Amino acid sequence: MMACLLEAPLRISVLSEVTATSRHYVDRLFDPDPQNVLQGVIDMKNAVIGNNKQKANLIVLGAVPRLLYLLQQSSSSLELRTECAVVLGSLAMGTENNIKSLVDCHIIPALLQGLLCSDLIFIEACLRCLRTVFISPVTPVQLLYTDPTVIPHLMSLLSRSRHTKEYITQIFAHCCKTPEHQTVLFNHSAIQNIAPLLISPSDKVRMQALKCFSVLAYENTQVSMTLVNVLVDGEQLSQVFVRMMQRDKPIEMQLTAAKCLTYMCRAGAIRTDDNCIILKTLPCLVRMCSKERLLEERVEGAETLAYLMEPDVELQRIASFTDHLVSMLADYFKYPSSVSAITDIKRLDHDLKHAHELRQAAFKLYASLGSNDEDIRKKITETENMMDRIVSGLSESSIKVRLAAVRCLHSLSRSVQQLRTSFHDHAVWKPLMKLLQNAPDEVLVMASSTLCNLLLEFSPSKEPILDSGVIELLCSLTQSDSPALRVNGIWALMNMAFQADQKVKVEIVRALGTEQLFRLLSDPDTNVLMKTLGLLRNLLSTRPHIDQIMSSHGKQIMQAVTLILEGEHSIEVKEQTLCILANIADGNTAKELIMTNDDMLQKIKYYMGHSNVKLQLAATFCISNLIWNEEDGSQERQDKLKDMGFVDILHKLTQASDPNLCDRAKTAMQQYLA
């Protein structure tokens, strides 16, 4: 404490001294003699190199506006203007705050203006400074695109020198963040201009050009399709990328080239069974996941690989056995390791920073790996502590990790075997339910989708989930604005209602409410409608359940059915509705709801004569249920339907070409004969 007190005045005096010298530099910028100004700028340049304190001082003291003024003055000598650009570039190399101040002083338009000058040295100095400003995360990327003449001018400067190539490509690589940016650059023939740089003798230029292509091609079909047809020195671009993935090339180059090919493949420009994907890109990305790589590289490698193989089961299979990938990924969860905590604090900090990223990347890759193949899922769940990791991942603070974990869980939940075993053993439903309580939509979609699978009839987790008040939760999901959430909510309810107890069914109907049910039946999303009908069908299964539900909600349900049958819907929807009707016809008392409804009977008759066999079959099924012999009052119903002309139709249907329909009609006819 004493030491601090003693030191404090000393520090202040040092600081004031520094400020004084800084002021001296700034003052010299205002010297009337241009030669003195130039010397002042040069001295300033030498003073700020590598000195962040000095940079901050000069900015505070207002050097930037003066430098910009000197830079823009056409009366200043070219040498002075160049030196000003160099000093500004040097200031930009400092902290993020420096960049902010520079941007606030409108350095970008000034420098862009400077590019119009004809002197190459000056242009290079401006570009270097622009590059430094633009690669900072605090600079708004949009500033590059505000003036529409900037991009074409940069394209024209591209070939001027090695430095212009490097700086401009680097600016593009950092400032292409949205599809709009991609389009702008594409329309100014970025591809044709940058492609030759891929074989530039300079490593830096090649690297930046490669990065440009990776950002241009990302999720962009237009660019990707163009890229495959580009020739560089008579060689296809994909082959150039393959060469850049050779193992003796810098890791960054290998990784970025692999990204380019991945994006081109995902955009459909390269087939997934192409050798450059299957034998080059995939192994390269797997290598990027290995322990020898830096944490950042491992994250990027895993994410890119996950993206590459997401839609293709063959790639998933190959990746699953390449270089022990599945167990290699288990290492992603070991950060920060106990070793890193001991060795040094810097390492611990570094590991901590990347730990989340690593985990989410690993979950993503697992999700992608296991999305189709049962054997791979088994391999994943058998990895050490895998289920525990997912479970703890579900409740991590980072949303990214939670999302990735639930994606992984979802992917694994497609396996019947895993649902029955590891999912139950690890009670994954618990954190999943917790996650569903309060999470952003994207997490909710995945989580509810997983829940759908967990609620499948054979899943042992179904019971405990039911007991945890899931019905209310799902019902609230069906009221969401997001169609995906509504589908998942109603889907889960449908799965839940399948062969469920009376109690559960009643509870679902009560919680959902008929009003909501009707709303869902008129949902614009067909998927929602289909699942709602599916729910109704599952609710109206065994006879006592049918009667009970129909006695309380019969009127509304019949209304809804009429509405759908009359409306403009797809065959699948109508078929599903007719199946519901058939279920209703199976009830004891519920039958009467149809029998007393002549309008409905007419509709059934209509569908029996429909051109679509599926609809005919469903309608016939319904009639068959109505005239079933062993039930009370069957005679009367038979008579009534006979009067309405159903027998003739049935007779006709016995001649139908479809064997199912034919059988069904015959069975129905037998009811009359008995």
Add this chain to the structure above:
Amino acid sequence: MEPRQESVIPASGRDYRSSSQDSMSSVTQRWTVWNCAALLCQTSARILVWLLGLLYFSSLPLGIYLLIMQNTTMGVLMVSLVPVSLLIVMVWQAVGIDGRNQIAMSGPSSGCGFLMSVVVHGDLALSEQEKELNQRLRSLYPAVNEQETPLPRSWSPKDKFSYIGLSQNNLRVHYKGHGKTPKDAASVRATHPIPAACGVYYFEVKIISKGRDGYMGIGLSAQGVNMNRLPGWDKHSYGYHGDDGHSFCSSGTGQPYGPTFTTGDVIGCCVNLINNTCFYTKNGHSLGIAFTDLPSNLYPTVGLQTPGEVVDANFGQHPFVFDIEDYMREWRTKIQAQIDRFPIGEREGEWQAMIQKMVASYLVHHSYCATAEAFAKSTDQAVHEELASIKNRQKIQKLVLSGRMGEAIETTQQLYPSLLERNSDLLFMLKVRQFIEMVNGTDSEVRCLGGRSPKSQDSYPGSPRLFNSPVHKASSSQTYQTSTYYIHKIFFLPAWVKKHLTKMILQKSGLLHQKKNFYTEVEMEVDHFSNGVSESSSNGFLNGSSTHGIDLEELDSAQSKRQLCGGSQAAIERMIQFGRELQSMSEHLRRERGKNSANKKMLKDAFSLLAYSDPWNSPVGYQLDSIQREPVCSTLNSAILETHNLPKQPPLALAVGQAAQCLSLMARTGSGSCAFASVDDYLH
């Protein structure tokens, strides 16, 4: 696959291996009966082959002989026997094939027609494949000295279990046991172990048929490991098995490793001799490390266990499915980065001084006096030899290299009076060379007799510019050493190596590129010491020999004009006289110092030149080549230096030679990193 011990051990509980004996004998019995029939056909087939072969091979020379002797009828008859015998063979083959199918299956007894057709037609394809194999192996494993450690090229017909059959140049392996239990497993090893100097070694096996159960194992094993087992089950044996995809590391129980493999799959096995690990590939995809801490000298091995299993090996005969070159590139980069980043710590200054010293001493050694002077000046060093002395050596060397031996000997005797007196072997060697130069017509003595001025343009290719002033050296016409020169040199050396010196001397050439312009190029040759003993050295003085190739061409075109001793009768007489002197000197030497086989051979070879009408194109004509002056020159130079108590080898050459020696020592002791640290790579 697991040996499935529980099903193997008989009820009595006897040891696994001993129990295998009884069942084996029964198998052998059955085999013998089955083989008898085949053997019979086989013998008859062989006799027929011999007869036809005899007829075929003897008829042609006999026919020609008869034709020359003007016995036309018989001659034509004999000569025409060649196509006739061929025709017989073909007809016989066409007829024989159907009836012989079964025999053909049993491997070596494949019909003789087939055999002959291979001899006649297959030769080309075979050598083509052989060529491709050699080329691929050379490019993959440039550091391997195949004289010392041959590379595996096929399966060994001697090192296999009896249930294994080999065919197709010993590359195809099939199972011929009955394959009931794991006791019937059988393996075969490659002909040679994997040399450590490969750095990274790779071979592939294609599954032609998985047979009954597909119990196939691919891997590695040491010499002497039981062949009645699949690779991986025993100590020093490692394997990856097709039925369960497990890896077996010297153990009967496998570890889950990779996917299963079956018919149509290509399995590769890569041994990394730098970190002693091994990984497999399936259809070009790496499966990750399977084994670590592998011992050295492992053989590629495959094992089969059930009937119908057939696999083909690719030791480099065909392109590999997996991109092994890419993997090697990674390791080459790693090793070279390791070398580049070798810490020298505080001693950076020392290093620089040392390197400068080495360069200076090299320049002095080879008497590049002006360059040496300039270099010493710019790097602030002292030259340990007087300038005059360097110039003297330079003069002598120049004479030797231009073929003016007489003058060279004279000058040497003048400048270093006692040197040749004390060293009579050296004098003899110089004299023999002088004799050769006389035959060549280049020696000063015969030159003046031939009417040509001794000072006229000498015939040594490239030599006029050998000792040019440094200024000239920097001129643009003398660009970098062209690779053609290396090819030329490598091409030339073996003949000289074998014939002139009994001990092996391997020359390595390199180019040292200096920063300063006026000594841009220094070319050097490096001795390679076998068995750690430094043998007679040869130092090249070809500086800026970019024109070498062209000179050679001129030489070739001038060949027809070349005449013994320059075509002068007087010169020939002088040469013969000199030869007599030489003969008597040789006898004198023998009397005084006992027999010297090297000297004897040298003289014999030199005299042999006179036995031919055109010595230049004779089998001993190589002696006349100017390149043969180099070893003589360097021996003389070293001898002179020794009298001044200076090293007979420049330290630079010594260091390079030592590095090369270290690498070969590494190869012998099994450190694979030597594969990616070639000295040549660093000299360019």
